[in-house]
Amino acid sequence: MVKRADSLLREMEKYLPKMYKSIMTIYTELGGEREEQVIREQYELIDGISVDFGIMQKTRRAYVIKSNFVWDDIGSFAALSRFIGNYKGNSVNGNIFLEQSENCCVFGKDKLIIGFGIKDLVVVDAGDVMLIMDKNKDQEIKSLVNTLKEKESLEKYL
Structure with a gap:
């Protein structure tokens, strides 16, 4: 599981470098006194782009697996x-x-x-x-x- 997360982060660093930097900044403050403040600050800096548009449509490191399930993008x-x-x-x-x-x-x-x-x-x-x-x-x-x-x-x- 860690390997997959690392792969996603590498792709984020490549295709969404500003988002990657903000997420890493948040990560370093998790559990700390400034956690909430840093999350708010960094959230303001992150572009409003989804991972599927920002990474998945560009990467060559993803695979598509045929499956049968109900999907709903919970965006509303x-x-x-x-x-x-x-x-x-x-x-x-x-x-x-x-x-x-x-x-x-x-x-x-x-x-x-x-x-x-x-x-x-x-x-x-x-x-x-x-x-x-x-x-x-x-x-x-x-x-x-x-x-x-x-x-x-x-x-x-x-």
Whole structure:
């Protein structure tokens, strides 16, 4: 297993050198006092490119193996909702109570989240931030995050 991870890291160093440098910086701080701060700093520096585009489509060191399984790229709340519990026609995770609600994705943390008479919403309790949005706009979340980054007073929540 270590050999495979080393191979992936070598390919990342070759094709995504900035990402590789950030990941190595994070790695050196894991478990330390500055771990969280360094993760936040380095995350800001990492380009928003997936490993499949940044490495897998370029490398000559990967193999494709024919297989038969269900695949879903969990890159949206809609996709993620297919993998969590179903409660009265809603996708839920956490301490959730919904009544007269339909087609919602609700991700709880510590608090009890109660939904009454709601429809087509995504609700995410992330501790110090609560996201509530129209379920049909989940592909626009990156644009929302970019807008929030421009607001200095909100940056600490990202």
